Amino acid sequence: MTTRKYKEMVEARTRETLQKWSEQSAVEEKDIYRFLHNLKGTSGTVGLDAVEAFSGNALLYFSDDNPRGWTEAEWGDYLYPLLELFGEPEITGAVPPQIPGIALSHGNIHQQYEILIIDDDVELVAFLRESLERKSYYVSIALSAGRGLKLFYETKPDLILLDILLPDRSGIDVLNQIIGKAKKERIPIIIISGEHSKDVQKYAYSLGVMDYVQKPVDIDLFLVLIKNRFELKKEWQESIIVDELTGAFNRKYFNQTMKQLLSDFRRTGRTFSLALLDLDHFKLVNDTYGHLVGDEVLQTFSELVKQSIRTEDTFCRYGGEEFALFMPNTPAEQALLVMERIQQSFAANAFQAKRESFQVTFSCGVTEVTEVEQNADRLVEEADQALYASKYNGRNQTKLYSKELMIQRETPLNVIIVDDDPLIRRIVTGNFSSWQPGNNTRIKVASYADGALFLESDWYAPEEKYIILLDGVMPEIDGLEVLEKIRSSYPEVNILVIMLTGRNNQRDIIHALQMGADDYVIKPFHLPELLIRIERLAHRFLF
Template identity: 35%
Template sequence: MEKYTKHFFNNIRKKLEEWEAAASIPHEEVYRFIHSMAGSASVLGLHNIGESARKLMDHHNEEDERMWTITEVKEELFDIIQYCYHYEEESIEVFPGKQGRDGEEPVVLLIDDDTTFLMYMKDELEKIGWYVVPIANPEKAIMSYYDVRPDCAIIDIHMDGTSGFEVLDFFKKKLKQPFIPTVMVSVENSKEVRMKSYQMGADDFIAKPFDLDEFTVRVKRQMERKKQMEELVLIDELTLVYNRKYLSQAYAQVQSDWARRGDSYCVAVLDLDHFKGVNDRYGHLMGDRVLKGFASHLKSETRIQDTVFRFGGEEFVILFPHTSIKEACSFVDDIRKRFSQVIFQANPDFSCTFSAGVAEIADPTKPFDTWLKLADNALYEAKGSGRNLVRIDRKAMEHIPHKITKIAIVDDDPIIRTVMKDIVSKLPSEEHIQYDIQTFKDGASFIASDWHKGNPCLVILDGVMPKMDGLEVLEQIRSRTDSDRYKVLMLTSRKSERDISRSLQLGADDYMTKPFKLLELEARLGQMLKRMR
């Protein structure tokens, strides 16, 4: 029976491919195809498909003379196409202990030119719920550090072309970022190597081969240490948001991102209205409760990429990356409206408001104080206009176009293309980002297209295709002078370890093995798109 079921699905694929090449499809042909599925599916035990096909037959008259486009056909048959995918999805092996992803799991950057080690460690560490970014090219690792912003970096010392010590030196010195723990691993366990690792700033050294359970505990301990250090050094003790010490570090990240991407960044200065009156009337303990409540409100109402700081007293600062000034103003105004509805329990109960000024960081090569002063001026304008208001720096541009992120689905399977396009179209995006989605039935047509040029592009790339396979496409992408615009998710077979290894060597940003759970695909795409913002 399995042989005939595969033949049934292959027939659906062939028909979709045939229709994709046609300008239009006669209704009689579409109806005949649905009729055929209704009969065959039930015989093969594919009752969901058979039932869907029979319902479609009831909705259509065989004698109609209309012509269909391929888009209309796919919309009409989408439930059936999805059932076809889910039938194959049911055969996926579920690894014991593997956890689902919610986008908030710890992120580990794993740097090693041994792709077998990368594949094994990625598989094992993702079973416990970590998100692992495997990097086989040490030079790519340096740029990935900016994009990934990991909770821990694991670096092999001996790699072809580049020493792990060079990568460590870059992380520790050039990035001026001491709050990402680094763990060095090596088959060489000499005293000299261990001492050099620690002297250069590594937080731990683990000799290969190692016990995986011990390795996991030690890496987890480093990530917990990172969290504790942030809380002790950079977190305001009362409000538990970042303090002003972290502003210079955060602005350095803005400068780095802006130099590579040129996106819009904004800063907002917020000040509680009449806060002295709260302290005078209700006492300083109540004042502290208001400050903690305000900070908690800001953290819950801002996005994951935004950063909240307590600048001093009752004044707070928010950095908005990849955000136009109109969007930043709208975000702050929404926060203002909701905060005014928060009730603080006292005798009598009361509420608070705040005023805010917003400015665009138009040129991050200038000192941060430049933009802080503009936002502060706008804040004073809000105060002078009656408080409980948000004002924009008057020099700000009135409009900045939305950022376009292109998403290419390159796969020779029409069922996969259809299902993936539906998933991608439903992915959440920020207000200032628009997704432009295109599908390609082979690698050659993608490479020949001008559509993906000029904008950031996420490429979902099948490894095995006619004319030009995924590895050839990946190699061409990485040979481009603007290859950093592309993020590539490779789709491979479970039995193609050699292809996975080669894709990592060529610079794939992540990979998944077919067939895969659609929820897992959603989570991976969400992580990769977050790194592109």
């Protein structure tokens, strides 16, 4: 279905609604508000810019909680001019969403630097996010220290913007907690604060922050500063080949080794095997015992593997709790035996925390270079499929890749849209019905017309994961009420929530983020941008 078709559907629905209302003695003001609210979001999304602008202006004259009845003579002055806007030339310079022929990346997100903002000044945060995302950065927001620490440990941002004054604890306390790990991971920290004290600035610099930016912010200088710091970070990354936390080689060296081994294979025919290793239930270790204990587990694991392999083998930290091992002159069957031996040794290791002992295991997938398959990306994909076969079959084991290997992800990913606008639901579900985010993850898509239907449905299964797109304004139950019930009744670890809102009231955004929303998108949104944002959140779950 083309963009033009969606525009025609919006026009048809608008004419149908106004015709229906013209036959009624009166229409409640809250219904007019919801109609304009939905029309504003939908028309902007499908590229009807003039309709979007008109609807936004008309919204100012109506309230979403007023039951007052409006006659046709009253509401007609506001709404009938809408009909003249359909088919009008669209505003030049606007980039219409590409609906629905959007090719999702199937597991390969376009590389973006991720910035974590920890600041409770929501107006500034919203402005910074919009400005940074225009420069193709991805921005996560935390309005409190607690939320900021959680996102720091879970998402591993590329740069942190940290305020000194936070509602639950001092930004200096946050800085003291994360600076060591940030230095090891080479994550620059920039203080951005209204606190101008020279002593505070000196102390922050002494702890290891890269910059101290005073509010109010000159956005032009600020954006140049951010670009400069990422260029410096890139130079850091290119100058090192060892992951400081674990002592394993890093992703850069992984790529170099892969290139060298493939070149050697093509020249001499010498085979090699690639193993991908992933610690089982590692997030549970962090959640139960803390991230310092999690770091200890990673370091112990890395040291054990390095002691168990040959000099010619290459052990790399591939990302997070995932590692890779190159074994030259080693066929896959022999590599399997090596990995099983390492698994037995690591599973026997006892860790101590909170006056108790616990064990950690890892799963592994192995593939071997062949005459047929000499592509680096394909070799990684094969090892990855074998790895997830190990996960699916019970963990703490190694699987060899084969063409007959059937992969089913253990935890399906559900994408749920809760919105009273049927066109938005149709657009979103249509684009995700065939999405494959990588590693053959099974996607299930569902939609609900209002919050009450969603909450009353049997939507939740403990073993599955969810990304919920939740409209902020809906009849019967407001989106914020739905969010509150989600966060109070279900484990947060399995559910990510994106609020969709056309409201300009920043207090609603604050409330949603404080209640546990993971992100928000202001209607109207461009669909490709929304889909990329959802895919990135999915990778927080799956990789």
